[in-house]
Amino acid sequence: MSKFAEPMVRLIDELKKLPGIGGKTAQRLAFHILRTNDEDAEALAAAVRDVKANLRLCTLCNNITDIDPCVYCSSATRNQRLVCVVEEPTNIATIEKTRSYNGVYHVLHGTLSPIGGVGPEQLRIANLLTRLGEVDEVILATSPTTEGEATAGYLAIELRKAKGELKVTRIATGVPAGSDIEYADEVTMSRAMEGRREF
Amino acid sequence: MSKFAEPMVRLIDELKKLPGIGGKTAQRLAFHILRTNDEDAEALAAAVRDVKANLRLCTLCNNITDIDPCVYCSSATRNQRLVCVVEEPTNIATIEKTRSYNGVYHVLHGTLSPIGGVGPEQLRIANLLTRLGEVDEVILATSPTTEGEATAGYLAIELRKAKGELKVTRIATGVPAGSDIEYADEVTMSRAMEGRREF
Numbered sequence: 001m002s003k004f005a006e007p008m009v010r011l012i013d014e015l016k017k018l019p020g021i022g023g024k025t026a027q028r029l030a031f032h033i034l035r036t037n038d039e040d041a042e043a044l045a046a047a048v049r050d051v052k053a054n055l056r057l058c059t060l061c062n063n064i065t066d067i068d069p070c071v072y073c074s075s076a077t078r079n080q081r082l083v084c085v086v087e088e089p090t091n092i093a094t095i096e097k098t099r100s101y102n103g104v105y106h107v108l109h110g111t112l113s114p115i116g117g118v119g120p121e122q123l124r125i126a127n128l129l130t131r132l133g134e135v136d137e138v139i140l141a142t143s144p145t146t147e148g149e150a151t152a153g154y155l156a157i158e159l160r161k162a163k164g165e166l167k168v169t170r171i172a173t174g175v176p177a178g179s180d181i182e183y184a185d186e187v188t189m190s191r192a193m194e195g196r197r198e199f
Numbered sequence: 200m201s202k203f204a205e206p207m208v209r210l211i212d213e214l215k216k217l218p219g220i221g222g223k224t225a226q227r228l229a230f231h232i233l234r235t236n237d238e239d240a241e242a243l244a245a246a247v248r249d250v251k252a253n254l255r256l257c258t259l260c261n262n263i264t265d266i267d268p269c270v271y272c273s274s275a276t277r278n279q280r281l282v283c284v285v286e287e288p289t290n291i292a293t294i295e296k297t298r299s300y301n302g303v304y305h306v307l308h309g310t311l312s313p314i315g316g317v318g319p320e321q322l323r324i325a326n327l328l329t330r331l332g333e334v335d336e337v338i339l340a341t342s343p344t345t346e347g348e349a350t351a352g353y354l355a356i357e358l359r360k361a362k363g364e365l366k367v368t369r370i371a372t373g374v375p376a377g378s379d380i381e382y383a384d385e386v387t388m389s390r391a392m393e394g395r396r397e398f
Contacts, residue, residue: 084392086380094380098389139395143379156398172394174371177386180342181285181293187376190297193283195371196338197394199355 008034060131062107062124064089072104079103081136085128085155087111087143095141103139106131111147112154120154128155129162137167144173144191207233259330261306261323263288271303278302280335284327284354286310286342294340302338310346311353319353327354328361336366343372343390 004012008030015026033041057063058070061083065071072078072092082103086092087110095101108123128138138159142148156168174192175184184192203211207229214225232240256262257269260282264270271277271291281302285291286309294300307322327337337358341347355367373391374383383391 088381091380094383094385094388095392097385098392099385100389101392139392140398141380141392143381144374144376145379146377148380152398168398169395170398171380171391172371172373172396173376174373174391174394175343176375177343177372177384177390178345180344180347181290181340181370182287182342184293185376186293186296186298189293190299191376192370192373193294193297193300193338193340195373195394195396196368197371199339199351199367199369 057107057124060127061105062089062109062127063092063105075104077102081134082139083128083131083135083137084139084141086141087148087151091141103137106138108142108151111142111145111151113147120158123151125155125158129158132159132163132166135163135166137169140168140170144171256306256323259326260304261288261308261326262291262304274303276301280333281338282327282330282334282336283338283340285340286347286350290340302336305337307341307350310341310344310350312346319357322350324354324357328357331358331362331365334362334365336368339367339369343370 011030011033012023012026015021015029016023018026021029033044054066055064056066056068058065058068058073060069060073063070063072067074073080079102083106084095084101084103085106085108086095087108089107089109092105092107095105106124106128108125110118110123112118112120112123132138138155140152140155142151142155152170156170159166159168172195173188174195175181175188181189181192210229210232211222211225214220214228215222217225220228232243253265254263255265255267257264257267257272259268259272262269262271266273272279278301282305283294283300283302284305284307285294286307288306288308291304291306294304305323305327307324309317309322311317311319311322331337337354339351339354341350341354351369355369358365358367371394372387373394374380374387380388380391
């Protein structure tokens with residue numbers, strides 16, 4: 001017999017499925033929910049349900065959105081002819097924080113990973129290739145990791161195949177701002193030297 | 200009265216002047232030296248003396264060297280028309296590790312720092328300006344820190360003033376190789392976007 005009533009066990013089990021939530025934490029969260037007022041519990045349940053019911057992927061860029069097309073793709077003030085390709089929806093926040101990018105995005109939802117069984121079919125590439133008609137430049141902003149570089153390399157070829165005159169660029173790899181070159185690894189330093197620009 | 204004999208106290212005091220060596224460590228090192236054989240103790244003393252007696256700065260590039268000009272400046276296989284400006288002699292090792300640079304160096308021995316009282320006169324800039332006749336490109340490889348950027352900016356102006364047709368470049372600031380853009384701060388991400396290159 002379980003040490004908790006069945007609804008409690010069920011809640012703990014469901015909470016345990018969340019990333020980084022172990023048995024102890026799940027139990028603490030479940031007891032907090034049990035003791036909280038009805039409104040908060042109902043609000044949490046509704047929020048969980050709503051996120052699944054009302055969020056979907058933008059048909060243009062695959063960003064997670066409640067309106068389709070998403071805020072970026074439907075914006076009249078953003079440059080719709082400049083597309084920045086990112087791995088995950090969270091990467092959009094990283095680029096938006098710079099306050100210096102005014103184009104739109106395209107979310108791949110992953111990177112090529114032959115070992116992980118992720119091929120081009122598993123990524124959302126098709127709707128990028130079909131929107132190139134209205135696009136002047138595609139910035140490949142996948143991470144400078146092995147998978148990110150492989151994905152960028154693959155995309156560059158596909159993009160050129162789809163539209164020969166398209167400008168395809170890659171974000172700079174180099175020494176991070178504010179850090180001493182003393183701590184730069186050799187690959188980063190090598191890329192920083194190769195990628196040097198006229199001052 | 201001291202708990203150690205006077206020569207021991209003197210050795211501990213001298214060792215304590217080294218960076219990162221506190222009282223306890225100095226004492227441990229001193230006792231190690233006391234117990235070690237005569238040859239090792241003599242070799243250490245001689246090495247300390249020699250480093251001061253035989254090392255100097257290269258008159259061309261200010262690198263620390265035992266021959267003048269230094270190995271880089273006197274090398275027939277390195278491109279003497281390409282000069283990479285660095286803050287400290289240790290930065291040369293960082294760039295050499297990339298195995299992709301074949302030019303020579305110029306060591307500033309510091310960065311501009313108005314707060315720290317370091318102005319252009321305190322840096323070794325004069326012998327950079329006088330060697331430009333035989334130089335095609337100067338790469339400014341100071342760190343992308345506030346001081347490093349200020350130093351690069353100052354040098355770019357002085358270099359152009361000294362030789363108008365000189366190519367002056369700056370190493371790339373961007374997302375470090377192998378790291379996820381998720382962890383890039385906004386300044387680095389902003390620079391990575393600005394510094395994007397044709398794929």
